[in-house]
Amino acid sequence: MNTQSSQNKKAVILLSGGLDSATAAAIAKSEGYELYAISFSYGQRHDKELECARRVGASAGVVRHEVVDFDLGKWGGSSLTSSMDVPLDRDGAHMAEDIPSTYVPARNTIFLSFGLAYAEVVGADTIIIGANQLDYSGYPDCRQEYLRAFEDMANLATKAATVEGRHFTVYAPLLHLSKAEIISRGIDLGVDYSLTWSCYQGLAVPCGRCDSCILRAEGFKAAGIPDPLITHHTLG
């Protein structure tokens, strides 16, 4: 894991449609990466984030965007892929207590694995993920030691690494940033956050009560910037 890669400048980026991956795309773009986006339709509650991922990708000028479909809802295990309720109205202390039901088993591992396959095919040495380990919901697959272990595995898994001498880097530019820092950085880089979607629920407007909405609102507040998505929805 590097904070910045010294390899070729082609990168696969996991784009969820949320504000983190939108910011990661903008940072990578500003550093000269040519971006190959990949998004996932995996049985999540709503398609809104995929529409947003498409818009974010177009806005970031990705050269190609693949959407991979599969169904993680079939075996349950998460409130994001089943009819279980997502937790609402939790403050930071409660969020820090445990891993919430919105955890999806092995999600980032599956996403990064497809990202690795895509990277091998398009000739990209870098896989970018908008994971951050500060203001997040406690997911184990957003931590540095996990991402480093994925990278080690990736460099033993592929023909590109074992025969062709390529080296894969998992690049997580937001890893040590707070939500407010992410937003400030994105604003500086011109990210249009009205294109992004964070809410776990598939309503017409963000619920404002799930962990993801709360973390987003706190981030915008701490950054001293109004959330253009909320303004957009409030103004109609």
Add this chain to the structure above:
Amino acid sequence: MNTQSSQNKKAVILLSGGLDSATAAAIAKSEGYELYAISFSYGQRHDKELECARRVGASAGVVRHEVVDFDLGKWGGSSLTSSMDVPLDRDGAHMAEDIPSTYVPARNTIFLSFGLAYAEVVGADTIIIGANQLDYSGYPDCRQEYLRAFEDMANLATKAATVEGRHFTVYAPLLHLSKAEIISRGIDLGVDYSLTWSCYQGLAVPCGRCDSCILRAEGFKAAGIPDPLITHHTLG
């Protein structure tokens, strides 16, 4: 990585419909594992191996069998998921020279990632894969060091490992066996190899000329046993 796990006796097993995973299932069953099978429809050339995986799973008495669908053919990179020709009529020396076009980028990483998700949900500590590094086609993701790296990553990736204290083991019972040893072991355990399918091509009968057919034929020959699949097709 263990050669045998000392954890709970629930295991997810990757079942391809080939002879290796059928033998791995029989070995695990004989060791008392309760098997949760997972197979993949990933854009491979033909559905025959999935039909065989179903039959092998039923024959091994798996308690549940999930098939996960996604399309790896969309971005190419392999003769198994595209219209590229598979290599034919190669001897062992030629097979050892390089990784063939039948290599599918990051395939086992994607398969094992889904296996990990499934294992976390059903409460299995072990993920079984029929990889073997002796008589294989040179795929990097069939080697011990790769499987160990996947296991290390898995134990950092999941709620089960990081919060609940579970430990995932990738168990590859065939890793150091020759094809002949695999077949002999399977015969001893009563595996019905007429249920399995190895040929890379989707013809009505095995082509006998792709690497997979050649390795299978050499394995049966060295084991001194006729291949019941060939007998079956020859007799009608």
